[in-house]
Amino acid sequence: GEQVEQLPSILRVQEGSSASINCTYENSASNYFPWYKQEPGENPKLIIDIRSNMERKQTQGLIVLLDKKAKRFSLHITDTQPGDSAMYFCAASANSGTYQRFGTGTKLQVVP
Amino acid sequence: DTTVKQNPRYKLARVGKPVNLICSQTMNHDTMYWYQKKPNQAPKLLLFYYDKILNREADTFEKFQSSRPNNSFCSLYIGSAGLEYSAMYLCASSRDRGLNQDTQYFGPGTRLLVL
Numbered sequence: 001g002e003q004v005e006q007l008p009s010i011l012r013v014q015e016g017s018s019a020s021i022n023c024t025y026e027n028s029a030s031n032y033f034p035w036y037k038q039e040p041g042e043n044p045k046l047i048i049d050i051r052s053n054m055e056r057k058q059t060q061g062l063i064v065l066l067d068k069k070a071k072r073f074s075l076h077i078t079d080t081q082p083g084d085s086a087m088y089f090c091a092a093s094a095n096s097g098t099y100q101r102f103g104t105g106t107k108l109q110v111v112p
Numbered sequence: 113d114t115t116v117k118q119n120p121r122y123k124l125a126r127v128g129k130p131v132n133l134i135c136s137q138t139m140n141h142d143t144m145y146w147y148q149k150k151p152n153q154a155p156k157l158l159l160f161y162y163d164k165i166l167n168r169e170a171d172t173f174e175k176f177q178s179s180r181p182n183n184s185f186c187s188l189y190i191g192s193a194g195l196e197y198s199a200m201y202l203c204a205s206s207r208d209r210g211l212n213q214d215t216q217y218f219g220p221g222t223r224l225l226v227l
Binding site: 009 | 116147152153154155156157202215216217218219220221
């Protein structure tokens with residue numbers, strides 16, 4: 001009951017278009033959902049997160065949506081730029097433990 | 113300074129030999145974590161320290177040891193490396209645990225290759 005599924009594993013989009021990554025989780029107690037961006041040779045960095053008391057959060061070209069009923073959350077990058085090309089990981093965690101379960105990652109490629 | 117440091121960045125080890133990886137942070141974070149990351153797989157939590165209390169995942173319990181002699185420093189120890197230990201090892205820290213579910217800050221990772 002701890003799996004986090006992430007799709008797609010590879011996403012190629014045209015510069016200026018939007019990109020969407022979807023994650024589902026199993027643990028209904030999960031209440032914290034961060035998203036990490038990892039560029040080649042760099043460590044994962046938190047880019048946005050959402051807690052279970054919200055359904056939507058938006059910041060600087062990023063939108064995260066949370067559907068607790070469906071146990072689904074998603075990241076939407078609007079107006080993608082080449083600098084958005086990276087690996088993206090979703091994660092989910094619950095108050096009952098400090099550990100986060102990560103998705104398998106999405107490799108986003110933004111092409112001109 | 114929100115930097116988490118890891119040493120070494122690259123480590124070559126022989127099968128059957130011990131491996132010791134080091135992580136440090138100066139943010140006075142309560143919790144430090146170690147993850148194993150293999151290509152095309154999600155980062156897998158191995159263990160974490162909340163203050164001085166070590167929590168190890170059930171399926172990696174016997175494979176990895178750790179120590180945290182002070183708040184800033186945490187090590188990951190493999191007593192006898194096997195080929196399957198080849199992976200990226202990520203250290204992370206967070207300010208708190210529990211209700212706040214605080215942000216985790218990751219180090220750059222140590223790439224371990226076991227031959």
